[in-house]
Amino acid sequence: MNNGSSSTMHGPDQPEISGPAPAPKSLRTKMGKPEDSEKKIFHKKLKDVEISVPIVYGNIAFWLGKKANEYQSHKWTVYVRGATNEDLGVVIKRAVFQLHSSFNNPTRVVESPPFELSECGWGEFEIAITLFFHSDVCDKPLNLFHHLKLYPADESGPMSTKKPVVVESYDEIVFPEPSEAFLARVQNQPAVVVPRLPAGVALPPPVPVEDPSNRKRGDTKDHPLCQWFTNFSEADELLRLATARQQVQTHIAKFRREITLLEGQHQQVNSVSDQ
Amino acid sequence: MFPRELSSPIYPHQPTSTVIVILLLHCTQCFFLPCRLAFCNRESRTSRCLVVSPKQTPKLLGEIAMDAKDILGLSKTSHPASQEKKSRTVKESQRKPDGISREVYALIGGVPPLMPAVEPLQLKKRPPTDEKITWQWLPFTSSARKDNLQLFHWVRVVNGVPPMGDYSFAKYNKSVDVVKYTDEEYEKHLTDDMWTKEETDQLFELCQQFDLRFIVIADRFPSSRTVEELKERYYKVSRSILIARAAASPGDVSEHPIVKEPYKFTQERDRKRALSMVLSQTKHQERKDSEVLAEAKRIAESRMAARNAKESELPITFNVERAIVPSETLSPSSNSEFPSAMVAPSTSMAENTSTLASLRMLRVYLRTYALDQMIQAASSSAGLRTIKRVEQSLQELGVNLKPRVPTKSVCAQHLELRKEILTLLNLQKQLQYKEAEGSSYRDSPYETPGTPKDRTFVPESTSFGGDVLGERVGKRDQKRKAPGRAEAPSSPAQPKRPRKLRASDM
Numbered sequence: 001m002n003n004g005s006s007s008t009m010h011g012p013d014q015p016e017i018s019g020p021a022p023a024p025k026s027l028r029t030k031m032g033k034p035e036d037s038e039k040k041i042f043h044k045k046l047k048d049v050e051i052s053v054p055i056v057y058g059n060i061a062f063w064l065g066k067k068a069n070e071y072q073s074h075k076w077t078v079y080v081r082g083a084t085n086e087d088l089g090v091v092i093k094r095a096v097f098q099l100h101s102s103f104n105n106p107t108r109v110v111e112s113p114p115f116e117l118s119e120c121g122w123g124e125f126e127i128a129i130t131l132f133f134h135s136d137v138c139d140k141p142l143n144l145f146h147h148l149k150l151y152p153a154d155e156s157g158p159m160s161t162k163k164p165v166v167v168e169s170y171d172e173i174v175f176p177e178p179s180e181a182f183l184a185r186v187q188n189q190p191a192v193v194v195p196r197l198p199a200g201v202a203l204p205p206p207v208p209v210e211d212p213s214n215r216k217r218g219d220t221k222d223h224p225l226c227q228w229f230t231n232f233s234e235a236d237e238l239l240r241l242a243t244a245r246q247q248v249q250t251h252i253a254k255f256r257r258e259i260t261l262l263e264g265q266h267q268q269v270n271s272v273s274d275q
Numbered sequence: 276m277f278p279r280e281l282s283s284p285i286y287p288h289q290p291t292s293t294v295i296v297i298l299l300l301h302c303t304q305c306f307f308l309p310c311r312l313a314f315c316n317r318e319s320r321t322s323r324c325l326v327v328s329p330k331q332t333p334k335l336l337g338e339i340a341m342d343a344k345d346i347l348g349l350s351k352t353s354h355p356a357s358q359e360k361k362s363r364t365v366k367e368s369q370r371k372p373d374g375i376s377r378e379v380y381a382l383i384g385g386v387p388p389l390m391p392a393v394e395p396l397q398l399k400k401r402p403p404t405d406e407k408i409t410w411q412w413l414p415f416t417s418s419a420r421k422d423n424l425q426l427f428h429w430v431r432v433v434n435g436v437p438p439m440g441d442y443s444f445a446k447y448n449k450s451v452d453v454v455k456y457t458d459e460e461y462e463k464h465l466t467d468d469m470w471t472k473e474e475t476d477q478l479f480e481l482c483q484q485f486d487l488r489f490i491v492i493a494d495r496f497p498s499s500r501t502v503e504e505l506k507e508r509y510y511k512v513s514r515s516i517l518i519a520r521a522a523a524s525p526g527d528v529s530e531h532p533i534v535k536e537p538y539k540f541t542q543e544r545d546r547k548r549a550l551s552m553v554l555s556q557t558k559h560q561e562r563k564d565s566e567v568l569a570e571a572k573r574i575a576e577s578r579m580a581a582r583n584a585k586e587s588e589l590p591i592t593f594n595v596e597r598a599i600v601p602s603e604t605l606s607p608s609s610n611s612e613f614p615s616a617m618v619a620p621s622t623s624m625a626e627n628t629s630t631l632a633s634l635r636m637l638r639v640y641l642r643t644y645a646l647d648q649m650i651q652a653a654s655s656s657a658g659l660r661t662i663k664r665v666e667q668s669l670q671e672l673g674v675n676l677k678p679r680v681p682t683k684s685v686c687a688q689h690l691e692l693r694k695e696i697l698t699l700l701n702l703q704k705q706l707q708y709k710e711a712e713g714s715s716y717r718d719s720p721y722e723t724p725g726t727p728k729d730r731t732f733v734p735e736s737t738s739f740g741g742d743v744l745g746e747r748v749g750k751r752d753q754k755r756k757a758p759g760r761a762e763a764p765s766s767p768a769q770p771k772r773p774r775k776l777r778a779s780d781m
Contacts, residue, residue: 052642052683138639170680172642176635234680241688244672248695255702262709269713 051175051183052193053091054083056232057129058168060225061150064120065161072120074150077225078127079116083170083232086191087218089113091137091173098128113218124148131173136181142173170232191219406433413437419448453483454513464515470508474498482509503544510538584629627652643677646686653694665696 061076068074080095082088095115099106100123108117115131129144149167152159172193175182186192220226413430416423418441430437456465456479461472481492487509493502514533521528528534556564630652634645654662666676674692678685 054682133639140638142639142641144641172682173639174642174645175639177638232680234682234685237675237678237680237685238688240672240674241685241692244669244674245688245692245695247672248668248692248699252695252699252702255699255706259702259706259709262706262713266709266713 049178049183049195049197051178051186051195053088053173053175053191054170054193055088055173056081056083056168056170056230057144057146058166059127059146059148060164060166060228061148062164063150063159063161065159071122073122075118075120076148076150077116077118078129078146078148079114079220080129080131080144081114081116081220081223081229082191084190085220085223085226085229086189087113088115088191089218090186090189090191091133093132093134096130096132098130100125114220114223122150124150134182136179136185138175144171164228166228166230168230168232407435408433409435411437415442417442417445419445451482451486453479453487454516455479456512456516460516460519464519465512467508467511469504475508475512478505478508479512503540503547506543507538507540584632642681642683642686646678646681646690649686649690650693653690654697657697661697661700664700665693668696668699669693 057078057080059076059078061074063074064072078097080088080092089112092113092115094112095110097108097110097117099108099117099119102123103119103121110117125148127146127148129146131142131144133139133141146169147167149165152165183194183197187194220229223229409432411430411432412427414425414427415430416425432438461475465475466472467475477497478492481495485491485495489502489506489509493500493505496505510533514537517528517531517534518525627649630648634640634648654665657665669676669692674689678689681689
């Protein structure tokens with residue numbers, strides 16, 4: 001799906017690897033130079049290699065119970081975290097949360113991970129989250145939209161201050177043509193899914209974008225709310241999809257058989273009527 | 276007779292049958308006060324007139340008024356006399372104009388104005404100047420005139436000193452510097468086949484006279500030459516003279532506008548012609564032109580888009596070394612401007628690659644967005660109904676319409692599943708058509724072929740049943756109402772077809 005080369009064009013039974021199996025000649029020739037200035041690394045892009053960052057974004061809302069008043073009935077936190085709770089700061093430089101205009105300073109900027117924002121309020125509205133990436137990653141920001149949920153879906157249950165309302169969405173940020181610098185830098189970062197590189201491609205040593213000693217822990221593994229985080233696993237979905245596909249394929253085969261049978265019958269009838 | 280005694284018998288004792296009419300007539304003596312009263316009792320048909328002396332009238336009237344009010348049932352509490360007095364004073368205090376008489380005040384509205392008027396005193400105020408201003412009729416000369424004509428006009432003289440300086444309008448006397456050439460210069464640089472010296476001299480004289488207003492010059496020119504011809508001659512001469520005079524230092528004049536951009540005769544002529552054509556266009560023509568332009572723009576844009584897609588696909592084709600079929604079909608499909616006109620398999624590939632190309636352009640995107648784009652591209656050939664059926668099938672299969680965990684592999688599988696469902700639906704439709712065809716072959720010409728629905732051959736929507744994991748294919752066969760056509764025609768369960776066949780066999 002990601003590469004436009006030959007692999008996706010042959011039927012559905014493709015091994016799902018990110019890089020093409022044979023090493024393209026053009027890339028090999030490109031890699032001939034061992035010495036590259038830093039700027040060149042920044043801009044040189046690798047084709048057919050795609051980097052994806054699995055993220056989960058959403059909100060957790062607690063009802064304030066006795067302390068609730070008309071305008072502040074819930075305390076909520078909206079956030080963007082790594083799907084496996086790893087540190088997203090290697091990719092994301094800052095996150096901008098655009099709140100409803102009734103909040104003062106509705107544009108909230110979060111400069112360091114964990115990229116989250118907590119507020120008190122009473123209303124549900126759509127929050128626009130804009131993610132800005134580091135300079136070697138991508139110069140264009142990415143927009144996410146999340147509808148803030150405070151009230152539980154079934155209104156019959158009593159509201160409890162202990163059990164929050166949690167709405168999370170899984171998605172993946174895809175960089176179709178990452179620069180070499182980016183690739184080199186995130187090679188061993190757990191937050192990022194880096195595919196197996198084509199054989200013969202050598203990466204220059206990584207250049208850190210910021211001083212590693214300054215950064216605090218940005219992962220959410222021990223986040224105070226981590227007990228409410230959803231664990232997204234693709235296994236269940238893959239299973240359902242595989243079964244469904246099998247069913248459909250069987251039906252297709254059956255229909256094809258029936259069609260050929262009918263065509264045979266038509267020919268028979270034609271030959272009969274010709275007599 | 277004293278009126279008081281009469282007051283009581285005024286009341287009727289049979290109210291139902293009597294009507295009391297109280298007539299108040301103006302007193303002939305004092306006019307304002309009604310003091311003659313007449314009571315008419317119908318029954319008795321007598322009219323009683325009560326004549327009252329004017330002196331007693333107010334009091335009596337008050338009493339009689341009270342009595343009348345009693346009869347009529349009106350309230351007696353109000354004191355009209357005092358009320359009138361009160362309102363009168365209130366009104367009069369409101370109506371107090373200041374400075375203008377009451378009637379005039381009433382004329383302009385009777386209420387104070389909304390805005391304060393500009394006091395006439397303010398307008399005439401001027402600071403008392405120390406200067407003594409007089410106006411004198413004095414002669415003057417203008418530097419713009421060359422003939423020493425003396426004219427007169429009014430001059431504002433301050434303290435006996437008339438103003439200095441040139442005539443104030445002389446500064447507007449501007450003229451153009453028309454080039455002047457000598458005869459030698461003419462001989463050397465300016466001879467031309469089309470123009471005689473006389474004509475050129477005439478032209479330059481007119482130019483000087485009319486400040487290069489070529490329309491006027493063309494009108495005045497003795498021989499009929501067009502404006503463009505005159506302009507061309509003039510500018511050519513000026514240019515040549517300038518260059519010739521500055522032969523020593525050509526760099527100086529190169530900045531002069533006529534040297535930098537000489538007059539182009541043909542260009543000007545065409546430009547003016549085009550302009551006049553545009554100006555004289557009819558509305559119909561205008562509309563047509565705008566349509567054509569819009570069409571051209573659209574075509575150009577689609578060409579640009581196709582070219583961009585082609586450019587981004589070029590690296591892909593470079594990477595593939597082997598000359599395999601897909602790449603060959605790829606290049607022609609991307610080269611054409613309208614890939615949808617292609618055969619189905621290459622169309623899907625073209626759509627796929629163009630979607631990929633556009634995604635690549637984005638540099639960063641969300642997996643869900645990419646999936647949506649691919650789904651759209653894949654179902655671009657399908658109508659809305661088909662798409663709904665695909666979604667219905669997905670639901671029946673227990674698959675989320677939008678994957679809950681959209682990883683790379685999940686998205687790929689989801690897309691493939693959708694494509695397969697589309698194929699399945701197409702096959703189903705094909706089968707139905709084949710079946711309809713088949714029935715038209717077999718049935719007599721007078722019998723209309725039944726639609727597949729009648730035969731309940733294949734259910735309208737392919738039902739996948741509820742249990743996704745444990746369903747067997749055989750189960751589905753049993754659900755059908757009519758026996759499947761896939762079975763051999765010789766099966767005895769078949770109702771119509773075998774009979775027909777047997778008939779034709781005979």
